[in-house]
Amino acid sequence: MPSAWTQNFYHALFSTKRRSQLITPEIETRLYPFIGGIARDLRCHLEAINGMPDHVHVLVRYRVDLSHSDLLQQIKGRSSKWINETFSQVGHFGWQEGYGGFTVSKSAASRFIEYIANQKEHHKKQDFQTEFLELLRRHGIEFNEADVFV
Secondary structure (H helix, E strand, C coil), X not given: CCCCCCCEEEEEEEEEHHHCCCCCHHHHHHHHHHHXXXXXXXXXXXXXXXEECCXXXXXXXXXXXXXXXXXXXXXHHHXXXXXXXXXXXXXXXXXXXXXXXXXXXXXXXXXXXXHHHCHHHHCCCCCHHHHHHHHHHHCCCCCCXXXXXX
16 A cells, blocks of 8 residues: 555643643633644644643644654644743743643544533533543553652
């Protein structure tokens, strides 16, 4: 076969440095389309994006020759630079170094799109830390809880 035929979906969530509540409604309304532009520039498709003042969830359909780490490095690096240049009143904006990332099958993508769309309602009942640990457990990722939120 001369080509790779794939359909890759990646659900990632990442928080602001020290989980500071820096993503205001004003920033959010411009940040999400900006991240969509980064995805397009990487020849990917942003299927869903949403979050809270201290973190963001994305579901990206990505190309076969792009690693998860490169995808997130581009999204986080370029968006934090843009926030610092565009919203100087925020001070120094940055994303936490790590992230949670989970591959998603095409058959489950619509559930994740709905999950991401309902983030604000979801977080009325569950905080970020509980959500993150639950996602790690549900996806069978081994971790030491003491090391997750350092």
